């Protein structure tokens with residue numbers, strides 16, 4: 669039994685729907701990048717100044733976006749009951765002691781940050797979403813943020829290099845928040861949708877074309893036989 673061939677109007681409806689979905693995904697992506705580019709008073713220093721002020725490991729990670737080896741960081745297994753963590757480059761308060769949790773990943777993990785303290789750079793190349801986190805004040809590389817892993821209610825894991833931060837005692841009264849807003853999380857879901865829509869779209873087009881060809885061949889053969 670042969671499957672029913674999609675009509676031309678059905679194909680054009682599918683095409684329009686897929687195009688609409690892709691347009692909406694593009695709009696959401698650009699909006700999320702804009703929203704997460706939070707502002708803070710920037711600290712700008714020359715490369716030579718940073719090199720002079722930081723240890724070579726801090727320089728490698730903070731300025732050259734390196735990563736310390738897993739399970740080697742000073743704060744990997746450090747869970748203070750009070751205090752907070754500041755940027756090792758500029759002293760900007762980033763994370764409370766309460767936001768630190770044990771993810772078992774080998775680097776310090778935090779489930780939220782002080783509001784506006786951390787900026788994100790979203791990289792969607794090769795169909796993979798990677799979200800880099802940097803200090804909003806000095807742009808120092810902290811690590812990456814991962815979403816929806818189910819560790820804590822915020823559904824965020826800030827995977828941070830120990831050398832990028834410094835623990836200080838005492839409270840910081842800044843409000844805490846997730847770094848990725850609702851739009852971005854919706855964008856994330858739409859990214860997943862786009863990964864489903866594209867193959868489904870191309871499969872439908874290919875399948876329909878094959879059916880049309882098969883139908884024409886059958887009709888030619890039937891015609892010839894008559």
Ligand SMILES: [Zn+2]
Pocket residue numbers: 755756757758759760803804805806807808
């Ligand atoms: Zn900083």
